[in-house]
Amino acid sequence: MSRLIEQIKQKDACAFTHGGKFHADDVFSSALLLYINPEISITRGNNVPEDFSGIVFDIGRGEFDHHQKDSRIRENGVPYAAFGLLWEAVGADILGEELAVKFDESFVQPLDNNDNTGEKNELATLIGNFNPSWDYEGGSDEAFFQAVSVAGMILENKFERYRGNERADKRVEEVLAKHDPASRILVLPEFIPCQKALSETDIAFVIFPSNRGGFCIQPQKREYSMNYKCSFPAEWLGLEGEELVNATGIPGAIFCHKGGFIMTVKEQDEAVKACEKALSLHKDSSVIVWYGSKGDTAAKACDSQTNEQLMNVAKARGIKGVHICHVDAMPVAQLELTELDSETAYAEVLMEKPQWKAYVKEQVKCILKYRPEAVYVEGNAFETYPVIRALRKKHIPVLTMIENKEKKIMVRIP
Known part of the structure; x- marks a missing residue:
């Protein structure tokens, strides 16, 4: 049992975090402490009392704060926030070493990254919406602990899901052995x-x-x-x-x-x-979509080396009867753009956000109707990036060609 776990589980355990507007970081940190000890007392404020001897997090520039210049960063480049620092200290006691690492990667790190960089995160947005409106005249403690209660339920369910998946994996191994x-x-x-x-x-x-x-x-x-x-x-x-x-x-x-x-x-x-x-x-027949080629010249664009590498992708995945289908990207010339001027130095697409989303959705729809095993993408970033992003959200393998050491290599975009 870690030193921090022992401190959290003490009879009169207490913790302190910042007051005012709250975020997913301090909310999930509090929920984690309460998961370990439902009786722990958590106080909020703008300054840590000089005589406070409990756990201090997300304030005070101590072990579980991340606002100081020399705050810690993970080896993969994701900076720690308070939730990640606390999880690092107690996670193995809750889920075991292996599951604690997986939980950090999939659940904790996105929240840490959101708190440090502002990168969009739906769960962080949900928790943030518990904050009172800007002109509310009362305090925010009541709303904070409502958010903590919700975060606590999420944590409990997540922990049980991870444990359940581990039990399932072991059971599947037993069945497969026979x-x-x-x-x-x-x-x-x-x-x-x-x-x-x-x-x-x-x-x-x-x-x-x-x-x-x-x-x-x-x-x-x-x-x-x-x-x-x-x-x-x-x-x-x-x-x-x-x-x-x-x-x-x-x-x-x-x-x-x-x-x-x-x-x-x-x-x-x-x-x-x-x-x-x-x-x-069953007849094993699958499609790899080639996205980004142009009109009637699509067949000519499909050079033999790329064809061969795409077929090798299918072969490596045990797929027989694969064929390549071309889907054209909408040419930039068909999109209305603003005029360039000396002040902006770049053009804007004359589309409202809903129109742009609909445009991207239609492009993705044209691809998905083939139910592709993978999508090979070529072309300029303006045409392809929004579609690549949408496909990756659906966990569809997206491939492209790069040059490495003067050799063309097919790679899967992470």
Whole structure:
């Protein structure tokens, strides 16, 4: 147990942070302390009392403050805020070393970065919205502790989710150890979250008992893909009852979602049979979208070296029957721009923000209709950057070509 944990758990433990407007940093720091000791007393103010002997954070320029010039920065360049400094000291006691690091990377660091740089963060915005309006005449302590209460619920659920995922990973390892590696169908004794663990395997379907009775079948996606390794036949999608029985030839077929992400049947052997039928009918055909080429010259632009490298991408991912589809970016010439003048030295797009968002959304829609395994991008940054950003938010692999040591190399944009 860390020194800080022992201090937090003391009977009359107390802590002090800054008053006035609050942010996600001091709110989640407080929620973390209260998670460890619900009885700890947290006081807010503009100056730390000289005789205060408790934990001081986000003020005072001490161990758990980050406003001083020599405040600490992580090895990856993300600066610590108070929440990160506290988590560094207590995280391993709460989640264990390995999970504490993962939690820091995915949850704590984005909040730390927001507090230090102002980088947009939806959760930080949500917490900030608890602040009273600018002309409110009372104090902010009541609103602060309301925000802390919400942050506390988020932390509790996050911690339990991380622990649950760890238990699931261990359970999946146990099931896989007994699984026939030649089979692309995995039967689970109960529902276990396993999509991420199975994305790197050849397993195409998972079967598990449904809490409504019968058995569920879930197709599994490839790693970094929006596509399934094997999909249910299109003729099954959206059917249920007798219609699905007739389409599948399986007497116990109950329901197949129109989105193709789940199917239910009455018996386990029928679930296996449904998977086997889907596998026998499946034709592995996938698309890599080439975005940024121009009009009728698209085919000519597709040089042999790029083609070959894109095919190698598909091969490395175990994808057969891949073909390349071109989607043209909207040429800059078609966008209305402001006139250049000596004062601004650059032009502006004559679009309102909603129009620009709609433009980008339409470009992305044109790409997603192909359900691509990856998107290869070329062209100028003005045309491509907004689309790249939107695709990365959807976790779709985005590729581009760079020159490294006088050699052209295909790279995936992080």
